[in-house]
Amino acid sequence: DVLKQMLYNPDAKARKNAALLMGDLQMSEMAQLIFDVYLKEEKRFVKSSYLDALANMDIEKLIPDIVDCKLKIESEDINDSNRKHIQEELRSINKILIKYNGIKHHTPVLEGVKAELLLMTNRLHREVVRRQIPVKDTKLHPLGVLVKTDNIPLIMQVRTFRKMYFTIHASSLLPKDAQKAAALLAESDMYDILRRMHREDGPFYYRIESTADAAYQSRLAKAIDMHFAGRMINSPNDYDVVIKLIPTKNDNFFVCMRLCSIQDNRFAYRKNVLPTSMHPSQAALIVSLAKPYLKEEAQIMDPFCGVGTLLIERAHLVPAREIYATDTYGDAITMGRENAAFAKTRINFIHRDFFDFRHDYKFDELITDMPVRNRQTKAEMELFYERFFDKAAEHLVSGGIIVMYSNEIGFVKKQIRLRVEYRLLQETCILDKKDFYLFVIRYED
Numbered sequence: 254d255v256l257k258q259m260l261y262n263p264d265a266k267a268r269k270n271a272a273l274l275m276g277d278l279q280m281s282e283m284a285q286l287i288f289d290v291y292l293k294e295e296k297r298f299v300k301s302s303y304l305d306a307l308a309n310m311d312i313e314k315l316i317p318d319i320v321d322c323k324l325k326i327e328s329e330d331i332n333d334s335n336r337k338h339i340q341e342e343l344r345s346i347n348k349i350l351i352k353y354n355g356i357k358h359h360t361p362v363l364e365g366v367k368a369e370l371l372l373m374t375n376r377l378h379r380e381v382v383r384r385q386i387p388v389k390d391t392k393l394h395p396l397g398v399l400v401k402t403d404n405i406p407l408i409m410q411v412r413t414f415r416k417m418y419f420t421i422h423a424s425s426l427l428p429k430d431a432q433k434a435a436a437l438l439a440e441s442d443m444y445d446i447l448r449r450m451h452r453e454d455g456p457f458y459y460r461i462e463s464t465a466d467a468a469y470q471s472r473l474a475k476a477i478d479m480h481f482a483g484r485m486i487n488s489p490n491d492y493d494v495v496i497k498l499i500p501t502k503n504d505n506f507f508v509c510m511r512l513c514s515i516q517d518n519r520f521a522y523r524k525n526v527l528p529t530s531m532h533p534s535q536a537a538l539i540v541s542l543a544k545p546y547l548k549e550e551a552q553i554m555d556p557f558c559g560v561g562t563l564l565i566e567r568a569h570l571v572p573a574r575e576i577y578a579t580d581t582y583g584d585a586i587t588m589g590r591e592n593a594a595f596a597k598t599r600i601n602f603i604h605r606d607f608f609d610f611r612h613d614y615k616f617d618e619l620i621t622d623m624p625v626r627n628r629q630t631k632a633e634m635e636l637f638y639e640r641f642f643d644k645a646a647e648h649l650v651s652g653g654i655i656v657m658y659s660n661e662i663g664f665v666k667k668q669i670r671l672r673v674e675y676r677l678l679q680e681t682c683i684l685d686k687k688d689f690y691l692f693v694i695r696y697e698d
Contacts, residue, residue, distance in 0.1 A: 257283070260290050268294070269302040276306030284310045288318065297338040304345035308352065316353050319346055327483050340475040347478070347486050356458040356491050359451040361514045363405045366449050370405075371509055372414035373397040375538055377682060382413045385541070396499070396507075405515065412519050412537035412566070418497060418509040419446055426505035427498065431469060434506070435476030438496075443510065444484060447494065450512060458488040463498035465506070522596035525560050525588030531622050531658075535683075536566040539691050540620075542681050543656045546693050550574040551617035554648060556607035556641070561589035563622055563658075565596045576600045577616070579607045608644055616648050620656040638664040642672060651698035654678070660689045669694065 259271035268290070275283050284307060291303035307315070323346045331339060374382045374397040383391050383398045386408065390401040399420070402408055408417070423441040427434040447457050459477075461470045474487040477496075485494075493514045498506040520533040540547070540563070551573050555564045558578035568576060578600050580586055586604045593600040603610070623641075626634045638661060645655055655675075659665055669675045679693035 256280075257286065260286065265296040265299050269299045272303045272306040276309040279309050281310040281312070284312045284315060288312070288315055292322075297335060297342075301338065301341040301345045304342065304349060308345065308349050312349070313353060316350070319349055322346060323350070323483075331479065336479065337475075340479045343478055343483075344475060344487065347488070351458070351486075351488050351491065356486075356488055356493070357453070357456070359453050359457065359493050359514045361405075361512060362450055362452060363515065365403055367401065367403045368405065368446070368450065369420045370400045370402065370408060371397055371418045371420050372400060372408070372411070373416050373418060374414040374534070375683065377685065378413075378538055378542070381538065381541060382411065385411050385413060387411075409517065409519060412569070413534055413541055415532065415534045416511060417515070417517070418511050419450070421446070421508050421510060423508065426501060426503070427508050428505055429465075429469065431472035431476045434473055435480045438477060438508070439480040443496075444481065446510075447512075451514065455484040456486045457484065457494050458486050458492045459494035459496055459510075460487065460489045460492045461498065462495050462511075463506070464500060465498055522565060522592050522598075523560075523562065524595055525592055527560055527582075527585060527588070529625070530560050531562050533562050533566060536563045537570070539563065539656070539658055539683065540567045540570045542691055543620075543679065543693050544570060546654050546656070546678060547571045548617065552614070553618045553620060554578070554612075554616045555621045556610075556619060556644075557621050557624055558589055558602065559585050559622065561592050561600060561602070563620060564600055565593060565598050567620055567656075568598045568600075569596075577603065577612070579603045579605050579610050581606050608640060610648075612648065615650045615653070617650055617653050618656065619645055619649060619653070621658070623657055623659040623661065625660060634661060635664050635667075638668055642668045642675065646674060646696060646698075649696040651696070653696050655692070655694040655696065657692045657694065658683070658689065659692065660684075660687055662688060662690050665690075665692055674698065 256271050256275055259267050262268055272287055275287060287303050287306055291300055294300050326339060326343055371394060372382060379393050379398055383393060386400055388400060388402050392399050397414060400408060421441050421443045423437040425437065427437055461474055463470055477485055478487055495511040495513060497509050497511060501507055523533055549572050552575045553573050554577040556579055558564060558580045561578060564576055564578055578589060583604050586602045590602050669677050674697055676695045678695050681691040683689045683691055
């Protein structure tokens with residue numbers, strides 16, 4: 254009774270707090286009363302609080318009325334004095350409607366529609382990716398490779414890029430002023446791209462992905478919702494569109510978008526991962542760079558296999574005869590077996606330390622992502638590499654190769670200098686800031 258009375262208190266903040274408290278207490282029996290007060294409320298800054306309270310209650314019967322309220326708000330004239338509060342009100346209404354109605358997912362159009370794509374990839378090896386793209390209209394971009402195509406499934410056959418984005422052509426980079434940034438997006442071709450690439454009309458539900466602070470992202474989302482007047486709706490937990498903001502040197506943002514409605518099934522086998530697992534596009538890049546030294550029907554082994562990503566990508570690029578994998582972490586072996594089964598790749602996973610591993614015949618190739626130094630001292634890590642090269646000689650046929658991904662370039666080079674049986678064939682920087690390199694090394698008995 255006290256809270257009911259507070260809903261009619263002359264103090265607007267008292268009315269606001271009473272409604273929010275009812276919402277926190279999930280007092281669904283008060284829903285109709287709160288909605289009636291919301292309709293009569295004259296102070297605009299309070300209205301969104303009533304809606305936030307209703308969002309925590311059972312209000313299914315009120316949904317048609319709330320839809321009517323949304324349509325009425327969207328038809329209002331917006332000015333500097335009411336913009337902020339209208340944004341908050343629409344945001345609260347959309348939150349309720351998404352909760353009860355979900356979002357309308359869209360069906361992508363993958364062929365016959367011209368699109369400009371940005372394939373984000375390893376910046377040191379953009380040219381490698383560009384050469385693999387089966388269309389002519391391509392060019393390098395600081396973030397990857399730009400592609401113009403009307404056949405997206407053809408592009409999705411390339412495994413060496415990480416993610417595919419659609420370029421947005423705004424008149425300038427987005428500033429840190431959220432209202433100006435949203436206005437630029439409204440004037441850009443963003444919405445036209447979404448309409449062309451889907452069978453259904455909007456609204457399109459999106460989330461913002463950025464390293465920018467959360468406050469800016471929140472302001473920008475509110476401004477986008479307002480500028481697009483219901484055609485774009487922020488929905489961080491259920492969405493078809495990711496608007497990606499990439500900071501530039503001048504404190505502006507380069508903007509592009511990813512369409513989650515387009516399924517990326519290139520690495521669908523990767524059901525299990527570990528924090529240390531290599532991204533499959535990185536694995537695909539590594540084996541692509543080493544391809545000149547890989548032979549078909551080889552007998553292959555990965556001494557530190559993890560969940561098997563590198564081996565699966567190796568087998569996908571060049572068919573192998575026998576594949577073995579060892580790791581000391583039992584869960585990784587279990588995960589790797591499942592991943593290999595999904596990839597339809599036959600790999601013999603063995604829960605064993607590579608240094609204790611024995612086998613009846615030798616291998617043509619050892620391919621591995623070497624363990625990264627954690628708590629080990631420099632001396633311990635140097636000994637580890639010494640033991641590895643000793644053990645590798647036991648398992649390789651004469652003329653066999655080691656394909657190694659490592660950030661211990663000094664230890665690798667030292668072992669090659671000290672051992673006449675090993676010869677470095679290829680050395681390629683993959684991640685320069687972290688000193689990760691691909692090494693291809695030949696063993697001669």
